[in-house]
Amino acid sequence: MTQLHLFYVFAALVTFCSVMVVGSRNPVTSAVFLVFDLFLLAGIYAMMEAHFVAAIQVLVYAGAIVVLFVFVIMLLNLEQESHGKVRVSIPDIVMMGITGLSFVIIAFLVARVPSMATVGEMTPEAIAAAGGNTYVVGMVLFTKYLWPFELASILILLAMVASIVIAKKDKAAKPGRRRTVNANQ
Amino acid sequence: MPTSESYLILATIMFGCGVFGVLFRKNLILVMMSIELMLNAVNLVFVSATQTLGNVDGQVMVFFVITVAACEAAVGLAMVIALYRKYGTIDTDFLRVLRG
Amino acid sequence: MGLDLQQIQAFLDNEFAVQLIATAIKFAVVFAICIQVPPIMIWVERRAPALMQRRKGPNRVGFFKLRLWGLLQSAADAVKLILKEEIVPRGANKIFFQIAPIFGVIPALLIACAIPYGNDFQLFGYNIPLSIVNVDVGFLFILAVSSLGIYGITIAGWASNNKYSLLGSLRASAQMISYEIPLGMSLIPIVLIYGTLDLNQIVIGQSNLWNWGIITSPISFMIFFVCMFAETNRAPFDLAESEAELVAGFHTEYGSAKFALIFLTEYVVMFILSCLASTVFFGGWQIPFVPHDTLMQLIGGLHIPVLPYLLDLVGWGAPFLSLSLQEMGVHSLIASLIGVAVLFIKAGFFMWMYVWVRWTLPRFRYDQLMSLGWKFMLPVGLANIFVTAIIVAILNFK
CATH class of the missing domain: 1.20.120.1200 (NADH-ubiquinone/plastoquinone oxidoreductase chain 6, subunit NuoJ)
Known part of the structure; x- marks a missing residue:
């Protein structure tokens, strides 16, 4: 194998x-x-x-x-799901077509990258010599990408606060306010 | 050793599944799962690029993508719960307040 | 004898084959040990509270005059569970109801692969590690795979189509996610202090009693110790199956072999977390005050010609009869196996702690559990990382 x-x-x-x-x-x-x-x-x-x-x-x-x-x-x-039928509308198909087309173009471009780009020095052997994958990734993460890393932590903090605020029960809401949408609408 | 093209083909298939789910599934949670699928296809391309280009920046990018995906899932699911409380459904066909 | 010495020599020259056989043997042994843990623990869990409450506990099962202090009761229970009829409730999701216990047991057995049970040993000129998979991110591997254990409980409760089961599984998933964070944070100071993610390297770093994780980072140990109980859903955090409120929580509808599998999962996770606690905080396979090299020298100088005598019976052992263990090349193997025994003694202590705590402390309330996790453990864990990082930075400052 x-x-x-x-x-x-x-x-x-x-x-x-x-x-x-x-x-x-x-x-x-x-x-x-x-x-x-x-x-x-x-x-x-x-x-x-x-x-x-x-x-x-x-x-x-x-x-x-x-x-x-x-x-x-x-x-x-x-x-x-409320009803299982897949309803296909024209905008959906157009969107699918555009997505597919752009994806094919990008895929062609990306597939050409290895032949165009300069190959870096971090081959598997070099990574093993430098102290293993985790060490190398950590070095890059905390030197070259230090500021994006800090920004990511702020993003997590924001997401935490946002999700608590959004999902919190609305205390002002009256009991009868919850409205169920009629499935036959 | 698989070629870099085979990774790209696998990523394309995953991404296609994700697009299909976002466009045609009506359960909001399934739409979000499809988005996760697409993000994972991108991650696969990043990691395979790491290997072919001899540069570990791609793996650092995956780290950031996973961070953003976690935030997206947390906020998105909070919104799903809020929507369910308000309308009693999370079917995308019924959530048309903006006439979309 | 049908075996040709040259054939054996040719086999031993093939490193891949030797490592493959070694891995297969390690797999079999670890699996066998994991299967044996639940029956013994169930016995302990019945007899220990009996001791504490001054009664006898189950001690009658046996045949002829052989009773073994009731140890056979566990065997009888296992047989009973496996022979019972498989029942699937009418409203249950049949597929998920059947495979949920398997989801639980697979991660539990996978983590068992990453624990270094003993030091690497040299045999036939090869370096054979005593953990099954020797990944350089052993720490992250254990945390990652143990977080998959939630699915077994969650899906079991959901698929049963029972309100108590669903409530139990919702509680379990929220609790396990909440306590995974302090669990991970309690281990980060250890990574900072020993400077590696490889568990065996961490054990090697704890060569002295003063280097043990519990001495270098006691707050980490306290957080880890509490999280151990929360992650396994054991008392005082067994809210997922609190009998008084939820019948039996997520496994209310389970019976027969599937229930046995759920039980197996719980005890295997307890065992692995006990091994991890002793590996990270109590020096793993290291014997206090006896460095591994000294142990190897001590054993290497011994003359115990039992194996040569046995080999001599089939006509092979004559050249080995006067050799010491070191000259026979098995001293590092024996030293590593002694390390395994030491690790299991330390893990056994933690298993006993599980039982002890369960029969001593009452159950927490759910909001108390959550506020303990988020409002106390998380800030303390973060502060611990911060302080440890500063101290490590000062000590390494050149």
Whole structure:
């Protein structure tokens, strides 16, 4: 079993799970397949020797973000969508076409990058010699990207305050104010 | 060793699934999950670029993308809860206050 | 004998094959130990409170005159659970109800792979580590995979289609997310002090009693110790299954082998967190005051020709009979195995603490739990990181 075969197995599983995330009717099924997806991606990162990113991926994405999703799904008790029919409108198709076209163009441009760009000195051997992936990433993160790092922490603080304010129960609201939208509308 | 193109193809498939979910699913939480899927496709491209270009900046970018995704999920889910409290549904077909 | 010495030599020259066999053996042993933990712990958990409350506890199960202080009660329980009928409630989500216990047990067994049970040893000229996967981000790996354990509980409660189960799983997921943050923060000072994310390197750094994590960073240990109980949903934080309010919480609807699996998960996570606590704060496989090199020298000088005598019976051992353990090349293996035993003694102490605390302290209220986590543990953890970072920076200042 070479690394290439392993990659193909992982890629096939990632594809399947991605399709299941958007294709399944039950939101909890989607969330579970999203977890599988993120875990498999972490495996692919680990195969690329990006151990730090792989660990962070599982820790933050699979371990915290998707748990939040599952938590909200259970809190709101969303079993099914109101009606399962996929309604396709012309603006949707136009948007899909534009997205697809621009994506193909970008993909072509990106695919040409390796031949155009100058290859840096951080080959896997150089990273291993410099003290391992985590050390190298940490050095770059805390020197070259110090200010973006600080900004990211402020962003997290803002998000924390914002989500508390938004999700807080409105004390002024009267009991009868909650309005349910008629499903036949 | 897989080529850089194979990573890009995998990322494209994931991104396509995400776009499909955002456009055609009506559950707001599923729309947000599709956005996470697209962000992950981008992360995959970043990490594969790290390998092909011999430069670890891509992995640092993934770190930032994950940070932003966490913030987005927290605020977005708070908004979903607020919407559910107000309207009793999170179906995108019914949330048309702005006549969208 | 059918085995050809040259064949063995050729096999031993292939490093990949040797490492593969070693990994397979380590997998089998760790899995066997993890499976054995719950029955023994259930026995302890019945007999220990009996001791505290001056009664006898279950001590009758056995056959003939063999009673073993009731130890066979656990075996009887395991057999009973496995032989029972599998029941799925009518309104439950069948698929998720069936696979939720598996979601729980997989992360628990995965973390077991990253713990360094003993020091690396040399055998046949190869360096064989005594953790199954030797990742250089062992710390992050354990935190990451243990955070996946939430799904087992959450999905089990949701799929049961029972209001008590759902409430229990909502409580469990909120509690485990909340306490994961102080748990991670309590470990950061250790990373700062020992300067590595590799767990085995951290243990090597704790060579002396004065270098143990509990001495260098006592506040970290206190936070970690509280979070250990919260992460495993054990008393006094067992709000996910508080019998008085929620029947049995997330596993109300579970029975038979699936319930056994949920139990297995809980005790394996307890065991692994105990191993982690002793690895990070109590010197892991290091024996206090006896450095590993000294131990290796002591063992290397011994003449214990048991193995050569056995080999001599089949006609192989004659050349080994007069050699010491070092000359036979097994002294580092034996020293590492002694380290494993030391680690398990330390972990056993923490397992006992789990039982002790459970039968001593009453359950917290849910808002008390949350305010303890967010308003006390989190600020203290942050302040601890800050102070430790300053001290480490001053000590390393040149």
